[in-house]
Amino acid sequence: MLYVLGMGYAHPTTIISNQFLENLDIGTNAQWILEKIGIEERLSSLPIEYIATTRNADPIKATEIASMNSTDLGEKAARMALEIAGITADQVGLLVCNCCTPIDTLPPESHRIADRLGISPEAYDVFTACPVFALHIDFINNFKDEALPDYILCVSAATLTQNVNYNDRSDGAIWGDGAAAWVISTRKSGKLKVLDSFFDSDPTRCEAVVVDRFGHFHQDGRAVRDFSVRQTVRLIKRVEANFQIDWNRDVFIGHQANKTMLEQITNNREIPPSNHWHNVTKIGNQAGASAPAVLAMHWDRITPGQKVVVAVVGAGLSWGSVVLEAA
């Protein structure tokens, strides 16, 4: 049985408000953003003046000016997760990361995070961007118990505001930067027991969401949005059919891409707002860190016996779900 023993999160501090985006004069306004995507603010590692003056025309220069990179955020989240799990870094036997904005393409992000923590466990990246919480849990669930160490540390980090073209009225409104981390074990019990994990993808649609290595983020927004809502609903229905979910007690966490989309999903499944946990309105879409950061930020609100359903659809196109039960 796989358990989640501790979680952490980290975000930078520059606030990009809807009013700031309106003032860029790129054909959007604060009210429209709030109504259409439900985001009020997003957190960025770029200085606000830099965005205002350059619109981030050159993502390469952004890396030189940013206050934090993915590794900085990932390290912070990892340390929080280790502390909450009550273990030291040198007890980690396997470190697995996910990062779509690495400062180096080799070695993998897991090596940089391991170096920051002063450890050298087996380390590699398992990468799919957005639904990575489900992928990492499902990936580890595939291992024979005897092949795993006592503690596995998973980290997801991204600084996508450094890849946004702030002359684009839609992309600038979506993204925030962030990292999340989780300590898992099959040998030690923890606060959350993994009841189920699932991951799948349709790579024939992978060009729908892209981060060009020497360029900006771009996506087929409408196609991705519609698919995401439908597929997330399918994921939740699958969970509801296999587990006794009571939305008056249990909690849903979706991909933090867009609050309006999330409300379409929760309305469809009749999930009350009090049991729909999110952070997108104040942080924006943090890619793979999004859903686990929500769970990490609500760690102390989890009550015994409660189930947490995490269901995410994102880049790849890939999707996954995890059902957790609180001890």
Add this chain to the structure above:
Amino acid sequence: MLYVLGLGVETPETTIDNALLKKLNPSIDFEQLESDIGIQTRRSSLPRDYIETTKNSPEENFKHITKTPIDLSHAAALKALDVANIKTEQVGMIFGDCATPTQTCPAEGQRLGSRLGVKVPSYDIIAGAGAFIVHLATIFRWKEEKCPEYMLGTTSGTITHTVDYSNGMTGSIFGDGAASYVLSVKNQGKLKVIDVGFKTEAHHSRDIRVEAYGHIKVPDSFVTEFVRPHVKSCLDELRSKYGQSFADARFIGAQSDVIGSAKAAIAVGFKKENILSNGEKYGDTIGASIPSVLAENWNNLRKGEKIFVVQSGLGIASGYVVFEVTE
């Protein structure tokens, strides 16, 4: 039990020989390097005249490349499927690795799935030079019931795009290439995996790396002070378990150091005629290097013999695989 059913390799067409390297960087004695590490030529997907006139700018060269990593992976995958005698629609999972992705999202495994037109779980397991070993180690450690019938792995890199041909000796070591492999735990194949393992040394992420937006950064002592000692220590560990098999077994070492790896292998008991390599022609192709040697020798492998593989390079301190040839 894990089997490799088929392997495919693809390299681009431009040949970079030592005469060209000397012309671009007269301060380095490339003839001496050749006699030390054994690399005579390497392949690149940059046009030769582009390298000659510009010495390579990673930010600009993408306009000139003849083949992207996914072009190479795709071609290698079709060959691997052909050798394994399976159709693309029989592939149940894809995992990728790419040292120099053109897009940092989606995953290279998803790009390959798109090229093949399959809708299966696809993501990346990123480990650089250790990718083939880490991919095998992962499946080797998974529960059999979690594995689909056929899995397709791929690793690629166009490292010459990141080389600064005006400075240092990295141009002498690295070449471009991709390898793909069909794996199964449910169907027997030519190569049975007997044993596999790897080690990470995270602090090397500071000085042995490929910048996302810049050049490959590797000290001039990369082969002598990193690769060679790690290959030797890995061989010493293998000797304690398998030393009695070495005299009749084949050996494949780090292709960044064809001569040094061969010497180390002979010192522990391998016969010179049983040492396989292709680094002389292709240089170090990162993750593709080891599987490309296997692919080239696929029809010359003898039933019942063992093959010992030892790797050290960008993304892995050391790793090994022990194969037995079954057919």
